[in-house]
Amino acid sequence: MRFRIYRYNPETDREPYMQEYDLPEIGADMVVREALIIIKGVDETLSFRHSCGEGVCGSDAMNINGRSALACLTKLADLAEPVEIRPVAGLPVIRDLVVDMTGFYRQYRAVKPYLINRDPEPEIEHLQSIEDREKLDGLYECIMCGCCSTMCPSFWWNPDKYLGPQALLQAWRFLADSRDQATDERLDDLEGPYKLYRCHTIMNCVEVCPKGLNPTKAIGHIKQLMLKKAI
Amino acid sequence: MSINRRKFDALVIGAGGGGLRAGLHLAREGVHTAVVSKVFPTRSHTVAAQGGINAALANMVPDNWHWHMFDTVKGSDYLGDQDAIEYMCKVAPKIVYELEHFGVPFSRTEKGKIYQRPFGGQSQNFGGDQAARTCAAADRTGHAMLHSLYQQNIAANTHFFDEYFAIDLLRDDDGHVTGALVIEIETGEPLVIEAKATLLATGGCGQMYKTNTNAHVNTGDGMAMALRAGIPLQDMEFFQFHPTGIAGRGLLLTEGCRGEGGYLVNKDGERFMERYAPNAKDLASRDVVSRAIYTEVKEGRGCGPDGDHVHLKLSHLGADVIMKRLPGIRDTCMTFLHKDPITDLIPIYPTAHYVMGGIPTNRAGEVVSVGKRKGTEAVVPGLYAAGECACVSVHGANRLGGNSLLDIVVFGRAAAENMIEYVRANPAHRDLPEKSLEQVEGRLARWEQTGEGPSVLDLRNELKTAMETYCGVYRDQETLATGIEKVAEIVERIKDVRLKDQSKVYNTSRIEALELENLADIAMATVTSAHARQESRGAHSRVDFPERDDANWMQHTLYLREGRKLAYKPVRTQPLTVESFPPKKRTY
Ligand SMILES: Cc1cc2nc3c(=O)[nH]c(=O)nc-3n(C[C@H](O)[C@H](O)[C@H](O)COP(=O)(O)OP(=O)(O)OC[C@H]3O[C@@H](n4cnc5c(N)ncnc54)[C@H](O)[C@@H]3O)c2cc1C
Ligand code: SF4
Ligand code: SF4
Ligand code: FES
Numbered sequence: 170m171r172f173r174i175y176r177y178n179p180e181t182d183r184e185p186y187m188q189e190y191d192l193p194e195i196g197a198d199m200v201v202r203e204a205l206i207i208i209k210g211v212d213e214t215l216s217f218r219h220s221c222g223e224g225v226c227g228s229d230a231m232n233i234n235g236r237s238a239l240a241c242l243t244k245l246a247d248l249a250e251p252v253e254i255r256p257v258a259g260l261p262v263i264r265d266l267v268v269d270m271t272g273f274y275r276q277y278r279a280v281k282p283y284l285i286n287r288d289p290e291p292e293i294e295h296l297q298s299i300e301d302r303e304k305l306d307g308l309y310e311c312i313m314c315g316c317c318s319t320m321c322p323s324f325w326w327n328p329d330k331y332l333g334p335q336a337l338l339q340a341w342r343f344l345a346d347s348r349d350q351a352t353d354e355r356l357d358d359l360e361g362p363y364k365l366y367r368c369h370t371i372m373n374c375v376e377v378c379p380k381g382l383n384p385t386k387a388i389g390h391i392k393q394l395m396l397k398k399a400i
Numbered sequence: 401m402s403i404n405r406r407k408f409d410a411l412v413i414g415a416g417g418g419g420l421r422a423g424l425h426l427a428r429e430g431v432h433t434a435v436v437s438k439v440f441p442t443r444s445h446t447v448a449a450q451g452g453i454n455a456a457l458a459n460m461v462p463d464n465w466h467w468h469m470f471d472t473v474k475g476s477d478y479l480g481d482q483d484a485i486e487y488m489c490k491v492a493p494k495i496v497y498e499l500e501h502f503g504v505p506f507s508r509t510e511k512g513k514i515y516q517r518p519f520g521g522q523s524q525n526f527g528g529d530q531a532a533r534t535c536a537a538a539d540r541t542g543h544a545m546l547h548s549l550y551q552q553n554i555a556a557n558t559h560f561f562d563e564y565f566a567i568d569l570l571r572d573d574d575g576h577v578t579g580a581l582v583i584e585i586e587t588g589e590p591l592v593i594e595a596k597a598t599l600l601a602t603g604g605c606g607q608m609y610k611t612n613t614n615a616h617v618n619t620g621d622g623m624a625m626a627l628r629a630g631i632p633l634q635d636m637e638f639f640q641f642h643p644t645g646i647a648g649r650g651l652l653l654t655e656g657c658r659g660e661g662g663y664l665v666n667k668d669g670e671r672f673m674e675r676y677a678p679n680a681k682d683l684a685s686r687d688v689v690s691r692a693i694y695t696e697v698k699e700g701r702g703c704g705p706d707g708d709h710v711h712l713k714l715s716h717l718g719a720d721v722i723m724k725r726l727p728g729i730r731d732t733c734m735t736f737l738h739k740d741p742i743t744d745l746i747p748i749y750p751t752a753h754y755v756m757g758g759i760p761t762n763r764a765g766e767v768v769s770v771g772k773r774k775g776t777e778a779v780v781p782g783l784y785a786a787g788e789c790a791c792v793s794v795h796g797a798n799r800l801g802g803n804s805l806l807d808i809v810v811f812g813r814a815a816a817e818n819m820i821e822y823v824r825a826n827p828a829h830r831d832l833p834e835k836s837l838e839q840v841e842g843r844l845a846r847w848e849q850t851g852e853g854p855s856v857l858d859l860r861n862e863l864k865t866a867m868e869t870y871c872g873v874y875r876d877q878e879t880l881a882t883g884i885e886k887v888a889e890i891v892e893r894i895k896d897v898r899l900k901d902q903s904k905v906y907n908t909s910r911i912e913a914l915e916l917e918n919l920a921d922i923a924m925a926t927v928t929s930a931h932a933r934q935e936s937r938g939a940h941s942r943v944d945f946p947e948r949d950d951a952n953w954m955q956h957t958l959y960l961r962e963g964r965k966l967a968y969k970p971v972r973t974q975p976l977t978v979e980s981f982p983p984k985k986r987t988y
Contacts, residue, residue, distance in 0.1 A: 180903050210857040213909045214901040220615040223651050226443040263586055264906040283551035284503030294500040296512035309505045313442055
């Protein structure tokens with residue numbers, strides 16, 4: 170199988186370039202991450218992040234044949250040749266397939282992604298009904314891989330001002346939590362033309378999320394809540 | 401070359417559940433703390449934990465901490481230290497409530513309480529009916545915990561050094577640990593972080609086996625750092641093989657699968673655990689279940705064309721239970737096996753999973769080395785350890801499922817508590833130990849040699865295969881002796897490895913080279929300790945010594961890197977307030 174991989178080392182390369190690799194033998198169930206490990210065995214200089222190998226750590230988002238995906242969950246059998254692998258779009262490249270995620274993490278931190286409950290702590294757990302807990306399904310599972318935000322045109326164009334699908338999904342995760350008491354504060358923080366309202370429902374984020382989460386829907390819920398609050 | 405230096409009161413190396421729990425406590429108490437991690441915190445392997453965390457909350461069936469303690473002592477095959485176990489089981493409910501307050505989205509009962517599932521080795525009333533003690537957030541408990549802990553650290557403004565790799569500890573002539581040398585992966589620049597108190601929370605070392613459930617980054621760095629600083633590793637021969645890894649692939653299917661009612665079958669469709677553990681059946685302790693699977697396969701009752709695995713059956717649970725309680729498991733089976741547990745049998749086989757041994761600590765999280773006099777201990781001033789890299793020892797010879805997530809937060813918090821005291825009692829930083837720094841720099845400089853040599857990847861693979869072959873589920877004197885030779889030979893050949901990539905910026909090959917050195921040191925500790933222990937206990941099964949030997953071997957192993965020497969210390973059989981559980985024959 171033929172691979173074309175984006176290469177760039179700032180110490181030696183003036184410009185990025187694409188390098189070709191051939192892997193003669195491909196196992197039936199092999200995923201992109203395994204192919205990259207084999208390639209790295211041959212060419213030590215190739216850098217990419219990866220760790221868990223099972224889609225839970227969120228390390229190995231990369232642009233595979235034009236879309237953000239996790240290398241560990243992307244089957245070679247499903248890909249057209251040559252497989253073109255680039256760093257995810259919209260974030261600065263550090264080297265090869267490794268991008269600088271600082272901006273992405275900054276947007277995450279900006280939504281106060283933590284439970285805020287100001288009551289005196291109970292002796293036991295806060296009670297939460299099964300139904301209320303179910304509202305968190307499809308939200309808390311986010312692995313912060315960045316597949317969504319790096320496919321979002323609004324995020325590309327306004328990376329500093331628009332929070333992007335990942336951060337907004339997390340904003341909703343806490344707004345939706347029956348234990349959280351900072352709804353007004355959270356909504357106030359999202360005011361303004363950019364932070365939330367740059368989402369134009371393009372749905373790229375939903376299409377690529379490896380965990381099957383739906384940031385667009387979450388953004389819709391926030392907008393509704395904003396509206397309710399305004400009335 | 402002058403290296404940049406930063407000074408903190410406390411340094412935490414590792415940002416998994418253990419490190420983050422410690423970092424949170426330190427930050428909230430206003431201690432100036434650096435948390436260093438080679439991966440972004442939420443990428444740490446705690447994220448992969450599925451089943452849950454144990455605490456006797458009694459939300460489902462009656463329970464109390466004393467029963468939890470009994471199960472843990474028994475599960476440890478009486479090698480666990482009963483003072484530490486009592487402490488852990490007693491604070492467990494408080495620790496879990498605290499996690500819930502941090503925001504962990506636990507699954508819930510009808511009454512709105514934290515949902516708990518049955519897990520292996522759990523009983524009510526000291527060996528009676530099955531208990532349900534494992535608090536779960538579906539089958540993503542580790543993810544839920546790790547993210548919530550990271551989130552609270554954001555709220556507390558903890559100072560993170562993300563993607564910094566710790567090379568080695570700095571230790572002065574008086575034996576005090578004064579910080580560590582790290583490198584920033586992005587730039588390749590070294591940095592000295594000085595601290596009055598340093599915590600190792602670097603996680604496990606499952607990468608020393610070929611088929612394992614661990615992440616690529618689980619290379620036991622902290623344990624190897626301790627070894628090189630002259631500190632022993634304890635009980636390294638006890639390595640847990642999880643019964644239900646996906647056959648040949650290594651991915652884990654949580655014990656929660658059996659906790660929810662799944663069971664194992666052989667090629668005849670027989671539920672064979674009934675023969676090996678008539679009472680607990682599929683929820684017997686992990687060592688017991690793993691050996692049973694191994695025996696089934698060896699005696700020709702394995703499944704598949706090569707008869708090399710058995711099946712996990714979940715279909716009878718129904719789609720609803722599987723989708724609600726085990727959604728991640730279903731995803732994994734569909735993605736990697738094209739099988740849906742709602743209808744299909746899942747091929748599984750015991751897989752290297754968890755290291756019971758590690759850096760010896762007391763229940764305050766202080767690292768304890770061998771004392772001057774035989775059989776005594778001595779605290780290493782300024783050094784703490786918690787989590788999978790530490791050995792308190794609450795797991796002894798075999799860990800119960802759900803007890804590690806508990807261990808990491810209980811002792812991460814306890815270590816932080818004692819670090820806070822230590823930092824307050826020792827207001828001044830000690831001088832930077834130049835000699836120690838030079839040594840550590842030497843380790844880094846060694847990788848600047850160029851030329852031809854074997855590759856890091858090849859040797860890593862050889863090491864993993866050697867460990868799997870010579871130090872696996874079943875062991876005997878001869879294979880272990882061969883194992884020592886093989887590993888020693890690999891250790892020698894690592895000296896010939898040369899890096900072809902000498903660049904600085906985000907050079908993952910250099911990191912992997914340093915990890916390989918760490919893995920090899922730990923493999924040596926493991927196989928040497930296993931070779932010496934002439935009995936079978938917990939996860940350590942010696943074909944040539946099939947019985948447990950309490951008269952001679954109810955003691956902890958200590959392995960020292962220099963001279964590959966072994967020492968032993970007694971098990972702490974005296975709990976804090978209750979009566980000791982004396983060793984008994986272990987049946988399930
Ligand atoms: C698949 C799987 C499922 C599991 N399920 C359960 C379960 O259901 N219940 C249970 O109780 N236990 C479970 N366990 C065990 C448990 O998850 C682990 O033992 C525990 O999470 C380890 O936590 P830790 O904080 O010690 O280490 P980790 O979470 O592994 O974190 C280690 C940290 O150290 C850092 N680090 C390591 N080396 C360096 C270095 N050189 N420089 C800088 N930083 C470094 C890493 O970046 C990381 O942040 C499971 C384990 C696995 C593998
Ligand atoms: S739906 Fe919104 S968040 Fe998602 S990709 Fe489109 S603009 Fe971005
Ligand atoms: S929402 Fe999905 S794609 Fe986006 S960061 Fe989370 S897991 Fe990744
Ligand atoms: S390696 Fe962890 S998500 Fe792919």
